[in-house]
Structure formats: structure tokens, C-alpha cells
Amino acid sequence: MFLHGIRLGRAMWAEQARALQDAFCILAIDLPGHGAATEIPFTHDHLIATIDAAMDASGIARATVVGYSLGGYVAIDYAHTRPERVSALFLDACALDPEGWKAWPYPFAATVANALPSSALHALALPIIYATLPFATAQMVAGIPFNANMLVELGRYITERPRFSELLASYQGPVAIANAALDYVFRMDEERFLRSSKRSRYIPIPGFDHVAPLREPHAFAKAVGRFAAAN
Numbered sequence: 001m002f003l004h005g006i007r008l009g010r011a012m013w014a015e016q017a018r019a020l021q022d023a024f025c026i027l028a029i030d031l032p033g034h035g036a037a038t039e040i041p042f043t044h045d046h047l048i049a050t051i052d053a054a055m056d057a058s059g060i061a062r063a064t065v066v067g068y069s070l071g072g073y074v075a076i077d078y079a080h081t082r083p084e085r086v087s088a089l090f091l092d093a094c095a096l097d098p099e100g101w102k103a104w105p106y107p108f109a110a111t112v113a114n115a116l117p118s119s120a121l122h123a124l125a126l127p128i129i130y131a132t133l134p135f136a137t138a139q140m141v142a143g144i145p146f147n148a149n150m151l152v153e154l155g156r157y158i159t160e161r162p163r164f165s166e167l168l169a170s171y172q173g174p175v176a177i178a179n180a181a182l183d184y185v186f187r188m189d190e191e192r193f194l195r196s197s198k199r200s201r202y203i204p205i206p207g208f209d210h211v212a213p214l215r216e217p218h219a220f221a222k223a224v225g226r227f228a229a230a231n
Helices: 010-020 044-057 070-081 105-115 118-132 135-142 149-160 164-169 190-196 217-230
Strands: 063-068 086-092 175-180 200-205
Touching (some): 010 217, 044 070, 070 086, 070 164, 118 135, 164 190, 190 200, 200 217
């Protein structure tokens, strides 16, 4: 099961799904506030219910959960809340506890979301999307529906949940901590996350920066496939 990052959606996993579908049953969902779930509030309870409903509808009792960036935090939260449904965790670009000064982007994003209409936020995001992603990928991302109010809800979610490395410590299954070499921000607490799980392993991801899964989807899929097959 694939969980996407912020301002993305299940569509980001299309190439990974095609690469893995012959060997695995693939499930990718839209998180609350994104894609087909834009009207669902981004709260702990709604996140858990959304994932439960998707797994139930697909007849999946347990899954290897792959979380990228924000999706990684959600994956950790889900494994903490529903450990019986998670056979393994593959966490990419989320080895950072957003606390203290490291949490500043979330209240800042909430302030901007409160100050600007959704259309203005979308216009501001487009140059960043096209500057950081391959053109075809950027077009896909730009077309994903996104509820800007989710940024306000995300700020509350981040501050209300316990430290994510501590949530991870409660999960007893296999864990892969994956990071791109140049994703300096989201690997700041990499060692802490690796120590949090007794069954963790580190997996380097080609692609160099935070958007490596979007730049190098086939390399990412290969890493996921190897990990899932072993667990």
C-alpha cells in the first residue's frame, strides 16, 4: 500500500505500480485533503478510517505500507494504531521529527493557507512543481486536486501527535528507512529513527533529493519490491 506526500495523490505511484503489479497486489490511496479525498478532514481519526476503508474495500487484511514524506508519517501513525494490519514499513524521506525549530514549516504553511485563497496557493505552487520535477511528472502533479485547508489541519495534526520516532518504536515489524543522499532536511534524525525500531534497515535511494521517488520511480520501485519480497 502506497501513501503519497503533501500536495500529491495516489497518481504519483502509477509508474511504481506498473513496475510491481506482476509480483504484488498494489493499493494506492488519496490521503484526506488530496485527490478524490479533498473534502475529508486531515485528522488522525480520518486518516486511520480512510486507510482502513481502502484496505477493507480491496479485501486486504495486512500490507507492506510504503510512505513517502508526509505519507511516511501517516504510515508510522497507522502502524502504531493498527499494527495487526501492517506486515512491514517502507519509509522514505520522513526521518525527521517535526518538533521545536524543525516544525516551523507547518505553522508557516497554515498561516499562508489562512491568508490566501486556494487559487493563489495553487498559482504559487506551480512554479515550484515545474522547477523541481520532470515536465510530464509536473503536469500530473499540477492536475491533482488539493484542499488548501489541509495545511491548517496538518499543522494541528503534527503538533498533536507524539514524536514520530517514538510512535515508530512501538511497531515491532520490519522497517526500512530510505533516504536520498541530498535530502538533508528529511534525514536530519535518521539515526534516531533507525534506533527506534529493533528491526530497521537503511536503504539509500537514487535520485539525490527529496523528490527522488518522482524522479527515479523505477529505482524506487525496485527498492520497494526487494524489501516487500523479503518480508
